[in-house]
Amino acid sequence: xxxxxxxxxxxxxxxxxxxxxxxxxxxxxxxxxxxxxxxxxxxxxxxxxxxxxxxxxxxxxxxxxxxxxxxxxxxxxxxxxxxxxxxxxxxxxxxxxxxxxxxxxxxxxxxxxxxxxxxxxxxxxxxxxxxxxxxxxxxxxxxxxxxxxxxxxxxxxxxxxxxxxxxxxxxxxxxxxxxxxxxxxxxxxxxxxxxxxxxxxxxxxxxxxxxxxxxxxxxxxxxxxxxxxxxxxxxxxxxxxxxxxxxxxxxxxxxxxxxxxxxxxxxxxxxxxxxxxxxxxxxxxxxxxxxxxxxxxxxxxxxxxxxxxxxxxxxxxxxxxxxxxxxxxxxxxxxxxxxxxxxxxxxxxxxxxxxxxxxxxxxxxxxxxxxxxxxxxxxxxxxxxxxxxxxxxx
Amino acid sequence: xxxxxxxxxxxxxxxxxxxxxxxxxxxxxxxxxxxxxxxxxxxxxxxxxxxxxxxxxxxxxxxxxxxxxxxxxxxxxxxxxxxxxxxxxxxxxxxxxxxxxxxxxxxxxxxxxxxxxxxxxxxxxxxxxxxxxxxxxxxxxxxxxxxxxxxxxxxxxxxxxxxxxxxxx
Numbered sequence: 218x219x220x221x222x223x224x225x226x227x228x229x230x231x232x233x234x235x236x237x238x239x240x241x242x243x244x245x246x247x248x249x250x251x252x253x254x255x256x257x258x259x260x261x262x263x264x265x266x267x268x269x270x271x272x273x274x275x276x277x278x279x280x281x282x283x284x285x286x287x288x289x290x291x292x293x294x295x296x297x298x299x300x301x302x303x304x305x306x307x308x309x310x311x312x313x314x315x316x317x318x319x320x321x322x323x324x325x326x327x328x329x330x331x332x333x334x335x336x337x338x339x340x341x342x343x344x345x346x347x348x349x350x351x352x353x354x355x356x357x358x359x360x361x362x363x364x365x366x367x368x369x370x371x372x373x374x375x376x377x378x379x380x381x382x383x384x385x386x387x388x389x390x391x392x393x394x395x396x397x398x399x400x401x402x403x404x405x406x407x408x409x410x411x412x413x414x415x416x417x418x419x420x421x422x423x424x425x426x427x428x429x430x431x432x433x434x435x436x437x438x439x440x441x442x443x444x445x446x447x448x449x450x451x452x453x454x455x456x457x458x459x460x461x462x463x464x465x466x467x468x469x470x471x472x473x474x475x476x477x478x479x480x481x482x483x484x485x486x487x488x489x490x491x492x493x494x495x496x497x498x499x500x501x502x503x504x505x506x507x508x509x510x511x512x513x514x515x516x517x518x519x520x521x522x523x524x525x526x527x528x529x530x531x532x533x534x535x536x537x538x539x540x541x542x543x544x545x546x547x548x549x550x551x552x553x554x555x556x557x558x559x560x561x562x563x564x565x566x567x568x569x570x571x572x573x574x575x576x577x578x579x580x581x582x583x584x585x586x587x588x589x590x591x592x593x594x595x596x597x598x599x600x601x602x603x604x605x606x607x608x609x610x611x
Numbered sequence: 612x613x614x615x616x617x618x619x620x621x622x623x624x625x626x627x628x629x630x631x632x633x634x635x636x637x638x639x640x641x642x643x644x645x646x647x648x649x650x651x652x653x654x655x656x657x658x659x660x661x662x663x664x665x666x667x668x669x670x671x672x673x674x675x676x677x678x679x680x681x682x683x684x685x686x687x688x689x690x691x692x693x694x695x696x697x698x699x700x701x702x703x704x705x706x707x708x709x710x711x712x713x714x715x716x717x718x719x720x721x722x723x724x725x726x727x728x729x730x731x732x733x734x735x736x737x738x739x740x741x742x743x744x745x746x747x748x749x750x751x752x753x754x755x756x757x758x759x760x761x762x763x764x765x766x767x768x769x770x771x772x773x774x775x776x777x778x779x780x
Contacts, residue, residue, distance in 0.1 A: 293658060293685050361657030481757060489738040491729060501734065501761050508757035515751055579739055590750040
């Protein structure tokens, strides 16, 4: 193993902060000057009231609300399901009209005219987001969080023979590279989703946290085993295709149902072929998180198709999208940076890579069959059109 | 069939004379009791909500299959039963293997003091469909095996605390 390429003595000071973007600041000033009358009216009203020594107490007026009903915890605590039984929780709308941060269920109608509008809230249809299991998955995600620092028995990590160590570190490098697209993608859409869809936003936030932890644990494992190895252009194109998906549902299909479904299979393979208990623990923990994301993807697509006013059109659009997405995902999953390390770990060494490749033939077919079954579960039959071969391309 | 009330915090038998037969509903009840005793560990792992079926393909007296369903709710095993015809389809997923495979796994966990070696985790044994086959008619329910994998591994790891005798010994 070589010397580390960087030592603490090599660390240089951070560059000085860039000058403030004048153009951006000017735009911001202009924007809030344009709306000056609206927000200063609120400010003046409040200052005048306070200067008179007067109290408002209007916020204690519960007319028109169902205030007074108390949420009661169930055996597992106070869940979203528990509080959503109350009328005061507010009903999730089919189409969101509140383009601000007002909580669903709050007394807000009387303030509507004074509210700002968040222009970035563009995903206003519930059926572009909702999945019947999203509340369950959110609570499950919160309850099953773990720590990459604390819950992995890092102290047990032992050096492997060089071929197995390099294969492990390449696999972990590849996983580090791919993991955070599953954070960036929900992040890209999260801020476009109005607050009335808080359960979906909450679940996507757990997905973000899960992916941050996955990136963390894989990066730490690679660095603990010798270092990060090679990046993968084929995967970069797949990740870009996910981020560029034209709608939330299409991207969720490509990321959660297909992409994460395949990554789930890699995690399961990783657990099976792990050469250390540390790696086994890493994969068992991460595969649990990944399976939640897959479950959301399946039922989100199902809900989208089931509720679409023109199901045939929606299906054809999804097929057109999948025709492209599957080919790009296939490009990724033929990269040497993932196939070869897995084959070496499966075979038991570089000299047994052929044996490993043979073993991967079965795993490949299983991956694709599981993907097709999940599509069917969502009401999206891809068997006749799937661009990914059922048999591995080697 | 045992429910939460009867499972309670049923501890493992303390003397070798009280060793439990595998496969049997008593063996799975004792395993469920161990889980319910170890609340701290399972609370840390998080909620588990599914019905797991363990099928012993040659475990019946006539050499045919026998299966046991464990219902997990929140952080406890709340129901253990030997599967009768009317129970078919209750399971989220089933893990199917021969008696020899289950025995090898249980003995490996015991030899490791509650942790299997690299080749004998549930996932390692089931990933390619052999020697343990993962089955289930609904892919979404079947995925519960993955969503709760660490808890299920912890559940079977506790078998190291159970003095076990195997049918045919």
